[in-house]
Amino acid sequence: MKAYIFPGQGAQFSGMGLDLYENSPEAQELFEKANKILGFQITDIMFEGTAEQLKETKVTQPAIFLHSVILAKTLGEAFKPEMVAGHSLGEFSALVAAGALSFEDGLKLVSQRALAMQKACEAAPSNMAAVLGLEDEVVENVCNTIDGVVVAANYNCPGQLVISGEVEAINKACDALKEAGAKRALVLPVGGAFHSPMMEPAREELAAAIENTTFSKPNCPIYQNVTANAVTDENKIKANLISQLTAPVKWTQSVQQMITDGATLFTEVGPGNVLQGLVKKIDRSAETASATFETQA
Structure with missing residues (x-):
């Protein structure tokens, strides 16, 4: 079965999407529509911006979303997903891509999500750290012993878990995790504690926007970060999407479940090949595999 997977924050690069814009009239139209919806020329930053400009949350999240979704739309008949999943923002x-949300509504929600997360980051100092070489359970147990907010945030793959929380709690957790045998416990250059209780103000803000958005039944099951299970019910999709900001990304579990359910080929749609x-x-x-846009002869 064909599974399509969509990357999250961190996959951006200068020049992303330019080949689509230059070679596909459909892509060009969607990029221009995005500029209007966002109220600024995101295409200028995507195609020619510096790494610093692309790192701004209000730019990063819509940019990755646009690259992924527009690439999927230009694949035409070749794009026939039997299951989909996205890492955090990629959801x-x-x-x-699976037809549960319109392009316009998806972009508006991503933009609102980015701004709400930015606001939550500015409200309280917080960050994230990558922990390598320990079992998930050991990381969870160590986090439970630390005073302050620090939780498992991204279950990326066996032996790679990202923790998230208050600055001081993260620093203490990193020391404790190294003592527990972690190969590395490295603070990440991110703006705040994503997928932790620190994102509660952003979750509340996004919840209202999601509730007011029309969702349709997707063309195929989506394996959502919060449950790691196949979901096709619109109301469950909405609820999981709202929970996502403060809950961990169960990527390892999602991929394992997709394989159990018959996935044989995972095609990454969007910038980079991290997934x-x-x-x-x-x-x-x-x-x-990577999804690639073929220039029409």
Whole structure:
């Protein structure tokens, strides 16, 4: 079965989407529509911006969403997903690609999500750290012993878990995790504690926007971050999407479940190939590929 997977924050690069814009009239139209919806020329930053400009949350999230969704739309008949999943932000791309959300509504929600997360980051100092070489359970147990907010946030693949929380709690957790045998416990250059209770103000803000958005039944099951199970019911999709900001991304569990349910080929749609690497670490026998836009002769 064909599974399509959509990347999250961190996959951006200068020049992303330019080939689509230059070679596909449909892509060009969608990019221009995005500029209007967002109220600024995101295409200028995507095509020619510096790494610093692309790192701004209000730019990063819509940029990755646009690259992924527009690439999926230009694949035409070749794009026939039997299941989809997206890592964090990528879940919105997956929902649009699977027909559960319109392009316009998806972009508006992603933009609101980015701004709400930015606001929550500014309200309280917080960050994230990558922990390598420990079992998930050990990381969870260590986090439970630390004073302050620190939780498991991204289950990326076996032996790679990202923790999230208050600055001081993260620093203490990193020291404790190294003592517990972690190969590395490294604070990440991110704006705040995503997928932790620190995102509660953003979750509340986004919840209202999601509730007021029309969702349709997707064309295929989506494996959502919060449950790691196949979902097709619109109301469950909405509820999981709202929970996503404060709950962990169960990527390892999602990929394992997709394989159990028959996924044989994972095609990454969007910038970079990080998710393909994670899929291989989760199951070495899984086949992976990058979606590529073929210029029409």
